[in-house]
Amino acid sequence: MRNDQTLGDYLLAQGVSRRGFLKFCSATASLMALPPSAVGQVAEALAAARRPSVIWLSFQECTGCTESLTRSHAPTVESLIFDAISLDYHHTLQAASGEGAEAARIAAMQESAGEYLLVVDGAIPLGNPAYSCIAGVSNLEMLKETAANAAAVIAVGTCAAFGGIPHASPNPTGAVAVSDIITDKPIINVSGCPPIPVVITGVLAHYLIFGTIPELDALGRPAAFFGQNIHDRCYRRPFYERGQFAHTFDDEGARKGWCLYELGCKGPTTYNACATLKWNEGTSYPIGSGHGCLGCSEPDFWDKGGFYRPIAAGLWGSHEALLGAAAAGAAIGVGSALAARARKKKALAEEETAS
Amino acid sequence: MTLLDFARGPALQWSLIILVVGVMWRFTGTILLGRKEDLSKPRRNTEIRDGLATIFRRSLPEHQFEKKIRFQHAAGYTWHLALFIAVLFSAPHILFFESVLGFGWPHLPNGIILVTAAIALALLLALLIRRLSHPVQRLISNADDYISVVIVIIPLVTGILASAHIGARYETLLAIHFLSVEALFVWFPFGKLMHTALTFPARFRAGAEFGRRGVKA
Numbered sequence: 041m042r043n044d045q046t047l048g049d050y051l052l053a054q055g056v057s058r059r060g061f062l063k064f065c066s067a068t069a070s071l072m073a074l075p076p077s078a079v080g081q082v083a084e085a086l087a088a089a090r091r092p093s094v095i096w097l098s099f100q101e102c103t104g105c106t107e108s109l110t111r112s113h114a115p116t117v118e119s120l121i122f123d124a125i126s127l128d129y130h131h132t133l134q135a136a137s138g139e140g141a142e143a144a145r146i147a148a149m150q151e152s153a154g155e156y157l158l159v160v161d162g163a164i165p166l167g168n169p170a171y172s173c174i175a176g177v178s179n180l181e182m183l184k185e186t187a188a189n190a191a192a193v194i195a196v197g198t199c200a201a202f203g204g205i206p207h208a209s210p211n212p213t214g215a216v217a218v219s220d221i222i223t224d225k226p227i228i229n230v231s232g233c234p235p236i237p238v239v240i241t242g243v244l245a246h247y248l249i250f251g252t253i254p255e256l257d258a259l260g261r262p263a264a265f266f267g268q269n270i271h272d273r274c275y276r277r278p279f280y281e282r283g284q285f286a287h288t289f290d291d292e293g294a295r296k297g298w299c300l301y302e303l304g305c306k307g308p309t310t311y312n313a314c315a316t317l318k319w320n321e322g323t324s325y326p327i328g329s330g331h332g333c334l335g336c337s338e339p340d341f342w343d344k345g346g347f348y349r350p351i352a353a354g355l356w357g358s359h360e361a362l363l364g365a366a367a368a369g370a371a372i373g374v375g376s377a378l379a380a381r382a383r384k385k386k387a388l389a390e391e392e393t394a395s
Numbered sequence: 396m397t398l399l400d401f402a403r404g405p406a407l408q409w410s411l412i413i414l415v416v417g418v419m420w421r422f423t424g425t426i427l428l429g430r431k432e433d434l435s436k437p438r439r440n441t442e443i444r445d446g447l448a449t450i451f452r453r454s455l456p457e458h459q460f461e462k463k464i465r466f467q468h469a470a471g472y473t474w475h476l477a478l479f480i481a482v483l484f485s486a487p488h489i490l491f492f493e494s495v496l497g498f499g500w501p502h503l504p505n506g507i508i509l510v511t512a513a514i515a516l517a518l519l520l521a522l523l524i525r526r527l528s529h530p531v532q533r534l535i536s537n538a539d540d541y542i543s544v545v546i547v548i549i550p551l552v553t554g555i556l557a558s559a560h561i562g563a564r565y566e567t568l569l570a571i572h573f574l575s576v577e578a579l580f581v582w583f584p585f586g587k588l589m590h591t592a593l594t595f596p597a598r599f600r601a602g603a604e605f606g607r608r609g610v611k612a
Contacts, residue, residue, distance in 0.1 A: 269564075269565060271565065272560070280505070281504070281505050281506065282504050282505070282506075283486055283502055283503060283504035283505055285486060301486070301487075301490075302486070302490060308565045308566070308569075309399065309565060309566040309569070339397075340397075340400075344400070345403070349494070350487070350490040350494075351399075351403075351569070352486075352487035352488070352490040352491050352569075353403075353490050353491055353493070353494030354403050354404070354407045354408075354491060354494050354495060355400065355403040355404040355407070356403070356404060356405075356407045356408035356411065356494075356495075359497075361408065361412060362411060362412065362415050362495075365411070365412040365415035365416045365419075366415050366416075366419050368416050368419075369415055369416035369417065369418065369419025369420040369423070370419045370420075370423045372416070372419075372420040372423075372424075373419055373420040373421070373422065373423025373424035373425075373426075373427065374423055374424075374427060376420065376424045377423065377424050377426075377427035377428055378427075380424075380428055381428075
């Protein structure tokens with residue numbers, strides 16, 4: 041897509057029909073919880089949008105977020121929109137390397153100062169700058185430098201949004217989230233491990249249409265996508281209500297598609313759009329494939345006592361502590377009974393002496 | 396650490412420790428408490444049978460003032476039964492017990508648990524109102540009675556709300572439910588809720604001692 045081309049021109053050139061484009065606009069408006077009357081405005085704004093400059097920084101991450109986007113499925117209008125942004129720096133996807141790559145980032149920062157979007161995936165290690173560097177520049181330094189003139193920051197994936205797996209106990213690198221470092225810019229947390237591709241394109245579409253960031257929840261996530269928990273939207277919910285649970289991954293309940301609550305499903309405490317948008321062109325999502333939700337879009341999901349531990353189960357220490365408590369209680373009881381007997385004996389002796 | 400993590404973790408561990416220490420202290424202390432030796436000749440040697448019979452007999456709703464306390468008896472039995480069903484046969488509760496005890500048992504559907512919990516709550520509230528409005532009951536009630544009733548009501552309310560997902564996000568409701576149960580654990584050994592552990596041993600002992608003297612307890 042050329043810089044002077046609008047998104048509408050680009051999509052038309054790529055063979056996307058007007059009907060297909062309007063279907064996408066309707067879906068986007070619906071995803072963003074906009075009224076049906078806003079579809080026209082969405083279509084108009086998207087068709088006229090010019091490609092915004094995007095700098096994508098990858099820090100302590102596994103590239104799963106990029107994989108999720110680029111390998112999700114065959115090109116769709118969503119992925120074409122993603123192609124239509126000016127992705128000026130992404131060290132996994134860009135052809136340039138070394139100084140040329142860094143020069144592209146600096147050039148984009150200078151040419152679109154105050155206007156470019158900064159997308160970050162991966163956590164930032166604070167323990168030692170050398171834990172994660174790009175071209176000799178620490179993640180912390182690069183983030184601060186690049187965020188300084190960004191219009192907004194999109195923290196893609198749970199690592200960037202909340203620290204994610206690098207932040208998991210004992211957090212050897214001192215990993216933190218983007219929002220722990222950048223405090224003077226609007227930050228949109230698109231959490232998930234990885235996040236749903238259409239959520240990322242939905243956020244980009246919102247920015248293209250309105251030029252603002254969408255309404256966020258208390259954790260800085262787009263409320264339209266993270267407003268409801270998986271459990272409330274899960275197709276297995278009726279089995280939960282009826283008390284029909286799979287006890288193992290290969291029992292009768294599992295084969296019949298019963299609720300996975302007993303197998304540690306974190307759906308009731310996880311807010312994401314997996315149960316509604318699903319993955320792979322709406323094919324399925326983890327619960328649909330027979331595995332409980334891991335709660336990957338929530339902070340510290342790695343440290344919730346285990347993926348297969350039900351959320352109703354305690355995260356307490358050990359039975360030894362309770363055995364020790366029982367022994368201590370019994371000892372106190374024996375001691376108090378002996379003391380009571382001694383007092384009684386003494387009182388009787390005093391009574392006898394007095395009489 | 397989120398509120399739910401705190402409730403499932405340190406708060407649970409410490410409340411359970413306090414519960415176990417307190418119950419063992421009260422139980423051991425009461426059992427080993429010195430009693431005056433009974434020097435009389437036993438009328439019959441059926442102490443164990445008399446003790447067990449008394450546990451059963453005193454559980455029956457027969458009382459010389461039965462007509463006046465019929466509601467109290469019926470409500471008392473029903474709410475205790477409903478509470479036991481809600482506590483012991485709810486699937487999430489069994490998962491909790493399994494995490495502490497290492498074993499579980501079959502559960503009932505959520506709908507049945509919700510109904511029984513609602514019955515227990517309604518009856519407990521009715522009994523609390525009766526306690527507050529009845530002049531004799533009010534006179535013989537102290538802070539322990541009211542604290543013990545309220546500390547059972549709160550987990551019932553929070554449990555129903557968490558189960559039905561009403562009022563707040565599920566994780567918040569679940570955390571509050573955990574914390575309310577943990578407050579009950581802490582209060583349990585030190586208040587009248589301890590009757591749960593001492594009622595049957597007390598009845599057994601009374602029945603055995605009365606039986607030794609040839610008296611029906």
